[in-house]
Amino acid sequence: MKRRKFLKTVMGISGILAVTPFVPIKDYLITNVSFEFTRQKIGNINELPPGSRKIYTYPVTGNPELDGDPFRKFLLLRLPDGSLKSYSAVCLHLWCLVDYKSERNQIECPCHGSIYDPNTGIAIRGPASLQFNKTLPEVKIEVEENGDIYANGVVGVIGYGKEGAV
Amino acid sequence: MGRREQSKGILSRLMDLYDWVVDRLERTVLFGIRLVIPKKLLSPHGFLGMLTLVTFIILGITGMLLLFYYKPSLTQAYDTVRLINDDVSFGRILRNIHYHASNAMLLLAIYHLFYQLFSGKYKVKNEVIWVTGVILGVLTFLEAYTGYDLILNERAVLAINIGASLTNSVPVIGTTLARVLLGFGFSDIVLHFYVFHVVIIPVLMLILLTVHLPRNLIFDPPMVAVVAGAILIAGGLFPVPLGVKFDPDVPPGVSIPEWYINSLYALIRTGIDKFVAGVLLPTLFIIYFLVIPFIDRSKGLSWEERPLATGLGIAGLAQIAVTTVWGFYVNPDKTLDLATRLVIDPVLFYTVLVLIIVVSLLASYGYTKYIYPRVKMERRRRPEPQVSFKLTRNQLYAILGSAIVAQIFADGVAFWSYISGMADLAMIWMGISLITFAVIAHFVRVGYEIIREE
Numbered sequence: 001m002k003r004r005k006f007l008k009t010v011m012g013i014s015g016i017l018a019v020t021p022f023v024p025i026k027d028y029l030i031t032n033v034s035f036e037f038t039r040q041k042i043g044n045i046n047e048l049p050p051g052s053r054k055i056y057t058y059p060v061t062g063n064p065e066l067d068g069d070p071f072r073k074f075l076l077l078r079l080p081d082g083s084l085k086s087y088s089a090v091c092l093h094l095w096c097l098v099d100y101k102s103e104r105n106q107i108e109c110p111c112h113g114s115i116y117d118p119n120t121g122i123a124i125r126g127p128a129s130l131q132f133n134k135t136l137p138e139v140k141i142e143v144e145e146n147g148d149i150y151a152n153g154v155v156g157v158i159g160y161g162k163e164g165a166v
Numbered sequence: 167m168g169r170r171e172q173s174k175g176i177l178s179r180l181m182d183l184y185d186w187v188v189d190r191l192e193r194t195v196l197f198g199i200r201l202v203i204p205k206k207l208l209s210p211h212g213f214l215g216m217l218t219l220v221t222f223i224i225l226g227i228t229g230m231l232l233l234f235y236y237k238p239s240l241t242q243a244y245d246t247v248r249l250i251n252d253d254v255s256f257g258r259i260l261r262n263i264h265y266h267a268s269n270a271m272l273l274l275a276i277y278h279l280f281y282q283l284f285s286g287k288y289k290v291k292n293e294v295i296w297v298t299g300v301i302l303g304v305l306t307f308l309e310a311y312t313g314y315d316l317i318l319n320e321r322a323v324l325a326i327n328i329g330a331s332l333t334n335s336v337p338v339i340g341t342t343l344a345r346v347l348l349g350f351g352f353s354d355i356v357l358h359f360y361v362f363h364v365v366i367i368p369v370l371m372l373i374l375l376t377v378h379l380p381r382n383l384i385f386d387p388p389m390v391a392v393v394a395g396a397i398l399i400a401g402g403l404f405p406v407p408l409g410v411k412f413d414p415d416v417p418p419g420v421s422i423p424e425w426y427i428n429s430l431y432a433l434i435r436t437g438i439d440k441f442v443a444g445v446l447l448p449t450l451f452i453i454y455f456l457v458i459p460f461i462d463r464s465k466g467l468s469w470e471e472r473p474l475a476t477g478l479g480i481a482g483l484a485q486i487a488v489t490t491v492w493g494f495y496v497n498p499d500k501t502l503d504l505a506t507r508l509v510i511d512p513v514l515f516y517t518v519l520v521l522i523i524v525v526s527l528l529a530s531y532g533y534t535k536y537i538y539p540r541v542k543m544e545r546r547r548r549p550e551p552q553v554s555f556k557l558t559r560n561q562l563y564a565i566l567g568s569a570i571v572a573q574i575f576a577d578g579v580a581f582w583s584y585i586s587g588m589a590d591l592a593m594i595w596m597g598i599s600l601i602t603f604a605v606i607a608h609f610v611r612v613g614y615e616i617i618r619e620e
Binding site: 017063 | 231234235242249253254255256257260286391566569570573574577580581584595596599600603604606607610613614617
């Protein structure tokens with residue numbers, strides 16, 4: 001009986017060893033190959049007076065089907081104090097597109113009323129503020145001397161927040 | 167009572183749960199199938215069908231995964247395949263498994279068909295299994311054909327052209343049929359082939375499987391692992407290229423399709439009427455296989471006692487081989503124009519095909535009549551040699567131990583190659599790991615035998 005058990009164990013170990021090289025298949029399932037966050041011009045500071053916003057597509061592929069993806073929509077904010085901020089426009093609650101309301105100086109979601117602080121991207125009120133993931137992914141911004149604004153990478157995972165950066 | 171419950175370990179509780187589930191599953195159709203796991207090394211001839219089914223399952227799993235990235239659109243089809251092949255982690259491995267499993271499935275299906283034919287398996291009330299098997303074979307061919315067109319490279323478009331022109335060549339209904347099957351324009355063709363490849367043909371195959379699979383199925387883990395391992399090793403050694411992206415403005419030049427449609431390609435290139443060469447003759451060929459059980463009235467089951475079926479079988483096999491090889495031939499003289507270079511002399515070609523039938527039948531009747539009686543006598547005189555050699559327990563443990571070490575090594579190399587970005591090498595070692603598993607599974611079975619005898 002003992003020997004049978006031994007043989008069974010050997011076969012079990014070998015079976016596990018035969019399938020383990022397939023484990024990296026997880027990379028196949030979670031890759032987001034079509035999103036290459038390379039450096040891209042997204043606007044000029046002179047077109048954005050303080051207290052205004054621009055919606056832009058990033059990264060642009062030229063393929064309308066891909067470029068229409070809400071996950072490629074971003075907000076470029078010029079806050080009243082003149083500083084620049086840029087966040088993913090995808091609400092962390094249920095993936096509606098959020099917008100900046102300059103009269104109240106806050107980012108608002110039209111679907112369920114989540115409200116984000118434009119200085120930090122953190123949800124301060126509404127359903128998104130009650131989640132674990134509540135900070136909008138932020139775009140790294142670079143401003144050239146002539147005022148051209150460039151996006152160069154995203155911190156966090158779009159739709160999942162900065163916290164969910166896997 | 168309560169105390170006894172507490173003394174139960176987690177493992178025995180899990181076993182109880184397993185028994186509970188199995189008891190309930192006994193009421194389902196699942197238990198109508200009897201899965202036999204052989205206790206000895208058997209010739210795979212007896213379960214070639216099961217091996218074909220295993221490749222079908224491998225194709226199903228890898229195919230479904232490929233759908234996560236593939237887009238059936240004229241502009242994106244090639245690019246998404248390239249994305250899978252070059253950019254997505256593990257994509258190259260999945261694509262190569264899918265491709266080589268399709269070749270393996272076709273080869274195994276052909277092998278399965280001819281083994282059953284020569285051993286007369288369709289005789290013992292298996293006519294329905296035989297007929298559905300032939301139809302499944304045709305569907306397997308169509309599945310492979312629609313699959314390799316999905317990449318939309320030059321080679322794929324050549325095959326699409328062949329398929330489209332053959333459909334069009336059918337008298338009266340041809341053009342209507344083409345509009346139904348292919349849609350209108352290349353954009354539709356991609357989408358239609360996609361629908362056929364991932365839904366319609368596989369579903370038809372699954373339905374036919376219910377009346378093709380026998381109730382007793384032989385599932386041999388070592389042999390299954392060998393087939394899977396061989397597919398991986400083939401994928402690593404001969405990774406399928408991407409080919410040149412189809413561009414309607416650029417003439418593709420001479421290109422040879424996949425081996426399994428080379429027969430068709432050769433037939434069409436003989437220059438006789440396209441419908442006769444590319445549709446009628448292949449259909450006749452399929453019908454010829456469908457009716458074999460009904461014209462083979464011989465008593466015996468052995469191929470040696472059934473000259474008609476054996477002759478027809480050999481002829482079919484030889485015709486497939488000859489036309490396939492002929493399909494690779496293109497006149498190398500580049501001073502000639504393309505149309506001339508591609509032509510295959512019809513008189514020679516069809517004479518050879520007819521001669522194959524005549525020669526095969528003469529040979530098989532001759533064998534049965536003149537040679538077989540003598541062979542039979544000789545066999546009776548000589549008793550079957552008894553080969554027996556026994557492993558000792560220590561030898562067995564040595565084999566198992568070294569095989570496990572080898573497998574750990576193979577896994578290590580596979581992981582290292584994968585991480586270093588050498589997917590092809592990783593595939594080879596993944597295959598070796600699977601084949602090592604086959605060796606271990608076989609010797610574990612030998613071990614059981616030793617224990618039983620002691």
